Amino acid sequence: MTQVTVLVFGLLRDRLGVREVAAQGATVSEVWDDLTRQFPSASVITGIRPALNLTYCDWSAPVSSGDTVAFLPPVAGGSGAEPNTRQVHVAIVDEPIDVAAVMELASRGDGAIAAFVGRVRDNSDGHAVSRIEYEVYREMAEREMRAIATSLLARDEISAIAIVHRVGTLEVGEASVAIAVAAPHRGAAFSACHDAIDMIKQTVPVWKREHRDDGARWVDARQGHDEGWAATP
Secondary structure (H helix, E strand, C coil): CCEEEEEECHHHHHHHCCCEEEEECCEHHHHHHHHHHHCHHHHHCCCCEEEECCEECCCCCECCCCCEEEEECCCCCCCCCCCCCCCEEEEEECCCCCHHHHHHHHCCCCCEEEEEEEECCCEECCEEEEEEEEEECHHHHHHHHHHHHHHHHHHCCCCEEEEEEECEEEECCCEEEEEEEEECCHHHHHHHHHHHHHHHHHHCCEEEEEEECCEEEEEECCCCECCCCCCCC
């Protein structure tokens, strides 16, 4: 039986009490089954997506010795030549985001720069929020962010895009994500900026835990759900 390294994040990590564990199986699904045998509490977590060696995969994907499998709870959120560093810039940072610097990274002398800044708000579902913790699968998150930026660059009439996401503990009002898109015309810039944040919330493995006046909870930012996710593996 093949043994692999399993990584867990967010609510799943809280339930298991570990970040990394060894498990066995011939497929990703069998590895999950072995994990739930070792940690029965994992079986109650719904909406899990698997990733194999930093890439989202099917549950039926075969595994090999030495592989890394990550089981990802719902996030807080082509081929061809690689764009050069003047066209695409992505980063995961631990320090406050310099929004002006992010906009400068996307500046190419075009007629329009569209920017989006996501900040920690002071309330959620009628409860006061004091701070948010962001947890990340860093290597995979950076890859997914670059894939998003690259796809938008190829699809739209834009010249450059920069995406910076902050992780760690953020206070109310601090920026968690900043996106800047440069384009010859405003329509393409606005469209790409809008789509970028939607795509980030769907696929980039970043999780957030809100600290509110009624306690702390992990949040699925795509649907506004907390621990009661409806989907199943």
